Amino acid sequence: MPSNKLHQAKVLLHRPAGRGYYRLVLLAPGLAAAAAPGHFVMLRVSANLDPLLARPFGISSVLSKRSIELYYRVAGRGTTLLTTVDPGQTLDLLGPLGNGFPVPDKAATPLLVAGGSGFPPLLYFAARYGKQARLFVGSRDKECLPPAAVMKDLRSRTKAVHYATEDGSRGTCGFVTDSLAAYLVSPMGGEKPVIYACGPHAMLASVSRLAEDHSIPCYVSMEERMACGLGVCMGCSVSMKAGGYKRVCKEGPVFDSREIAWGRVPLRGGR
Amino acid sequence: MPAVISFLRSYLLTFGLFAMAMKMKIHPDLSVNFAGIKLKNPVLTASGTFGYGEEFADIIDLNKLGGIIVKGISLKPIKGNPPPRIWETPSGMLNAIGLENPGVDVFLRDKLPFLRNYDTAVLVNIFGYSLEEYVGVAERLDGVPGVAGLEVNISCPNVKAGGIVFGTDLKAAFDLLSAVRKATRMPVIAKLSPNVTDITAFAKVARDAGCDGLSLINTLLGMAIDIRSRTPRLANRTGGLSGPAIRPVAVRMVWQAAQAVDLPIIGMGGIMTHEDALEFILAGASAVAVGTANFVNPRATLDIIAGMETFLTQEGIGSVKELVGQVSVA
Ligand SMILES: Cc1cc2nc3c(=O)[nH]c(=O)nc-3n(C[C@H](O)[C@H](O)[C@H](O)COP(=O)(O)OP(=O)(O)OC[C@H]3O[C@@H](n4cnc5c(N)ncnc54)[C@H](O)[C@@H]3O)c2cc1C
Ligand SMILES: Cc1cc2nc3c(=O)[nH]c(=O)nc-3n(C[C@H](O)[C@H](O)[C@H](O)COP(=O)(O)O)c2cc1C
Numbered sequence: 001m002p003s004n005k006l007h008q009a010k011v012l013l014h015r016p017a018g019r020g021y022y023r024l025v026l027l028a029p030g031l032a033a034a035a036a037p038g039h040f041v042m043l044r045v046s047a048n049l050d051p052l053l054a055r056p057f058g059i060s061s062v063l064s065k066r067s068i069e070l071y072y073r074v075a076g077r078g079t080t081l082l083t084t085v086d087p088g089q090t091l092d093l094l095g096p097l098g099n100g101f102p103v104p105d106k107a108a109t110p111l112l113v114a115g116g117s118g119f120p121p122l123l124y125f126a127a128r129y130g131k132q133a134r135l136f137v138g139s140r141d142k143e144c145l146p147p148a149a150v151m152k153d154l155r156s157r158t159k160a161v162h163y164a165t166e167d168g169s170r171g172t173c174g175f176v177t178d179s180l181a182a183y184l185v186s187p188m189g190g191e192k193p194v195i196y197a198c199g200p201h202a203m204l205a206s207v208s209r210l211a212e213d214h215s216i217p218c219y220v221s222m223e224e225r226m227a228c229g230l231g232v233c234m235g236c237s238v239s240m241k242a243g244g245y246k247r248v249c250k251e252g253p254v255f256d257s258r259e260i261a262w263g264r265v266p267l268r269g270g271r
Numbered sequence: 272m273p274a275v276i277s278f279l280r281s282y283l284l285t286f287g288l289f290a291m292a293m294k295m296k297i298h299p300d301l302s303v304n305f306a307g308i309k310l311k312n313p314v315l316t317a318s319g320t321f322g323y324g325e326e327f328a329d330i331i332d333l334n335k336l337g338g339i340i341v342k343g344i345s346l347k348p349i350k351g352n353p354p355p356r357i358w359e360t361p362s363g364m365l366n367a368i369g370l371e372n373p374g375v376d377v378f379l380r381d382k383l384p385f386l387r388n389y390d391t392a393v394l395v396n397i398f399g400y401s402l403e404e405y406v407g408v409a410e411r412l413d414g415v416p417g418v419a420g421l422e423v424n425i426s427c428p429n430v431k432a433g434g435i436v437f438g439t440d441l442k443a444a445f446d447l448l449s450a451v452r453k454a455t456r457m458p459v460i461a462k463l464s465p466n467v468t469d470i471t472a473f474a475k476v477a478r479d480a481g482c483d484g485l486s487l488i489n490t491l492l493g494m495a496i497d498i499r500s501r502t503p504r505l506a507n508r509t510g511g512l513s514g515p516a517i518r519p520v521a522v523r524m525v526w527q528a529a530q531a532v533d534l535p536i537i538g539m540g541g542i543m544t545h546e547d548a549l550e551f552i553l554a555g556a557s558a559v560a561v562g563t564a565n566f567v568n569p570r571a572t573l574d575i576i577a578g579m580e581t582f583l584t585q586e587g588i589g590s591v592k593e594l595v596g597q598v599s600v601a
Contacts, residue, residue, distance in 0.1 A: 004329040006569055044567070049515050049543065050362045052567055094569065225357050227364060228566035232322035232342075234368045235357035244350050245371070 001034050004230050009093040011085055012067055017147040021071050021117075022083055029066045031095055035059050037125035038100025038221060038254045041068070042229035044092040045082040053227050055079065056249075058198070059096065060120035060150075061127060071150065073117040097229050098253045101196050101219055104129050109191040111136060111183075112158070113207050115176050115199025119146045121221055122198055123154060130157035134183070134193075138164040138176025138203075145170065177206040184214045195219065195257075208257035218257040224248045239263070299583035300590035301576070303337075305535050305558050306458045306483035308392050308419045310337040313591055314548065314576050317539050317562030318343055318396035318422060318462070319368065323382040324389070330569045335576060338392035340486075340537075340560060341382070343424055345399055346407040348374035358495050358504040363516030363541070364563060365493050367507035370398060370427075375411045387417040394460065398424040401431045402450050409454040420458035422537075423451050423482075426466070426489045438464030438489070441476050448480035460537065462486040463528070465517075470524045471531035478532045485528055486537040486560070488521045514563040515541040522554050529555020529596055543571065545578030555596040 013025035031041070042054035055078045061069040072079055085091065101121070104110045110133040112122045119137070126133060135158045139145045142165055146154070155161050163171025164179040172179040176199075187193055195218040197207045204220045211218030226236035229249045237245035238252070239261040246252065246259070301312035315338040316327075323341050324333055333339065351371025358365045373381070378395075386393050395418050399405040405423065412418055425438035425447060437443045444461075452459055461477035463470060465488035477485055490511025495504040503509070521540025529536055538556030541563070542548050548559045564571035583591060 004326055004569070006330055051359060052362055052514055052563070053359050053364065054567065092568065225355055225359075227357055227359075227366075227563075228320075228569075230322075230326045230566075230569065232320065232326050233357065233366070233566055234319075234351060234371050235366060237351065237354055237356060237371070239353060245354075 003034055003096065004094065005030060005034075007031050007093040007095075008090045011087045011089050011091065014085060014087055017071060017149060019143060019145065019147045021073050021147050023147075024070045024072065024082075025063065025067050026070070026091065026093060027067045028093055031093065032062045032066050032068050035062050035068060035096040036100040037128055038098065038121050039096035040098050040121070040229075040253060041070070041093055041095035042097065042226075043070070043082075045078045045085070051078045051081070054092065054094065054229065055082075056223075056226055056229060058121035058124075058221070058253075060123045062124070071117075071120045071123075071147070075117075094229055098249055099251065101125055101221075101254050104132075104194055107192055108132070108194045109134060109159075109187070111180065111193045111195045113176060113180060113195060113197035113199070113203075114146070115139070115197075115203040118197075118199035118203075118221070119150060119154070122196065123150060125196060126154055126157040131159065133158045135161045136164070136176050136180045136183070137161065138179070139166075141165050141167045142170035175206070176203065177210060180207065181210055184210060184216070197221070197257075204257070205262040208260065208262060211257055219254050220257045220260070221253045222248050222255060222260070223253070299580060299588060300592070301337075301580060301583075303557050303592060305537070306420065306460065308338070308394075308458055310392055310558060312337040312576050312579070313552065313558040314572050314579070315340050315392075315394070315537065315558060315560045316565060316572060317560035318424065320562040320565045323378070324386050325382075327565070327569060331573050333389040333391055335573055336391045337558060337576075338394055338419070339386065340394040340396050340422055341378075341386070342372055343370050343396045343398045344372055344375050344378050344408060345370065345397070346375055346404045346411075348372065348377065353506040355504065355506055356510075358510070360493070360495060360512065360514075361516060363512055363514030365495055365505060365510035365512055366490070367505045367510035369507065375408050379411070379415065383415070383417055392419040393417055394420050394422050396422045396424055396462070398427045400427060401429060402447055405447060406450050406454045409451045413455040413457060418457065420460060420483070421451070421455060422460045422462050422486050423448065424462045424489065426462070426464040436464065436466075438473070439467050441472055444473055445476045445480050448477055448482055452481040458483040460484040460486050462489055463524075464489050465520060465524055465540075466492050471527050474528040474532045474534070478534055482534065484535045484537065485532070486539070487528060488517070488524050488540045491517055491520065513541070515543055517541045518547060518550075522550050525551055525556050526554035526598065542575070543567070545575045545582060548575050548579060549582065549594065552591065552594050553596070553598040555598075557592075557595050
């Protein structure tokens with residue numbers, strides 16, 4: 001169950017994970033017990049007033065029901081500052097927040113589509129429901145894929161991994177949507193695919209269109225700038241097809257892709 | 272032996288007296304009467320930063336708040352602006368939410384009943400895009416149980432009058448506030464826009480229109496640009512700046528307004544700690560509102576109340592009222 005609970009989380013582990021990512025393990029028993037795949041947290045990267053706002057991160061794993069694991073990419077000022085935090089320090093942590101991924105049907109084949117730094121919630125999903133799942137992962141080149149340890153984990157937890165890199169250095173040469181499209185043309189052995197995607201907006205838009213073309217259910221985890229994570233600032237709203245907006249932090253971050261007004265779907269499929 | 276006992280006795284006596292003295296001081300009076308509204312302490316939540324209270328009820332005890340100023344309410348529901356709606360800036364943030372809200376009818380039906388469960392003053396922030404819309408909401412809320420007063424956000428454009436912003440035009444502000452004043456028997460608090468050259472002129476207009484109090488400041492109009500794409504960071508192009516970055520501007524405006532008129536003031540703008548809150552009170556605010564800090568630390572309001580109490584105790588001040596406007600400018 002998501003909950004607006006504020007925690008003082010002790011840093012248990014904090015290490016570079018390779019490929020520009022850090023792995024951060026935080027002790028937060030209440031949060032860990034309430035978390036489910038797709039939930040996220042708001043983490044204050046320092047106690048200072050600049051940067052002011054907490055940063056949203058997806059939960060990538062719950063360890064021994066007491067702590068949570070995050071993987072973050074060093075992207076800007078806040079995450080750069082976060083890298084200097086040492087084990088033993090405590091950080092303000094809010095969560096678990098949002099609505100997670102719906103639990104897949106037993107007969108379904110979850111297709112996990114990860115682009116950019118969108119793998120963390122899918123890693124958590126794979127740990128719970130990965131046995132029947134196929135992972136589609138894409139990046140610019142093989143050095144931009146999720147960290148090696150994460151890829152190893154994902155390979156062991158899923159049925160198959162389909163790679164795509166824009167420069168062809170690993171797997172299909174092209175976007176993750178290209179390898180996904182190739183699979184969807186003839187799903188193996190009468191599999192009943194359901195898509196779970198997380199990544200850049202442009203990628204999600206393309207995945208969503210593919211899902212629509214093949215009449216496959218598709219759930220996307222959206223990213224938007226947010227201030228509170230609690231549903232009060234109304235800052236993280238995304239446009240809905242039915243008109244109006246919904247909040248990524250409250251009604252999302254996971255949405256049925258058919259709900260979203262994607263706008264003009266970009267030609268490039270994203271990373 | 273007797274020496275030890277007598278030592279113990281005198282020790283306990285002094286300690287007891289000390290504890291008694293502490294006890295007397297431990298509870299300085301935080302209550303204020305703001306324009307006829309009883310507040311158990313001077314700390315409120317700023318409009319648009321606390322929703323309608325529900326989201327915070329899991330984190331803090333709403334009964335401990337001096338009051339809740341709810342997210343702006345209009346006559347009809349408003350969808351709000353397209354994303355991106357916010358952008359973080361040094362010690363602050365820009366927002367262009369577009370006053371998204373479900374409208375006064377849904378507020379009364381779905382939001383207010385929840386707030387009535389709590390022992391805290393509820394002020395309803397209202398706005399509109401024409402004088403008639405403001406009057407319409409004010410009339411709908413008049414005499415509604417559970418509503419302690421109205422805070423009128425005048426930082427909106429009057430769509431019927433070529434988009435001139437009520438809060439930056441003296442005559443438009445006067446006409447609007449006079450009309451709202453006539454539409455309700457409740458306390459009317461004018462929330463002033465800081466985007467003016469002389470805040471005192473607007474404070475006087477609010478007084479002349481019959482308002483019972485002032486609220487300031489609203490956000491400062493700002494802009495941020497992506498230098499690579501050469502486009503504004505916000506879809507709305509410009510937005511309102513809030514957070515610690517604006518605090519000195521806000522303290523200055525509260526001080527100026529307090530010098531100019533006799534109305535009680537709710538001071539706000541970048542309050543993060545009880546020290547910040549006390550700055551506003553010394554400048555002339557009778558109460559304060561906490562905004563952006565709620566996003567950064569959802570417990571900010573309670574931390575501020577506790578900090579204020581400790582400060583008064585330490586300084587031997589019996590009531591927070593003693594500090595209002597006490598900045599010495601000799
Ligand atoms: C629900 C959700 C889950 C996320 N999960 C992860 C994750 O598991 N791992 C990971 O590496 N990243 C994740 N992100 C993206 C991550 O929040 C941003 O990379 C991070 O906030 C960047 O902060 P910064 O200070 O380094 O960058 P800056 O660019 O300096 O940040 C400035 C402001 O913009 C916001 N911002 C910047 N990029 C993003 C973005 N992509 N999405 C939302 N807000 C952004 C920041 O939070 C901050 O308020 C997630 C985002 C969301 C919305
Ligand atoms: C996201 C956001 C939404 C806001 N919405 C409203 C609103 O609906 N009505 C209003 O009068 N002020 C609104 N404000 C202004 C605040 O109430 C307050 O005046 C301002 O943010 C300054 O205080 P702060 O620096 O403590 O946030 C909003 C501010 C923010 C940051």
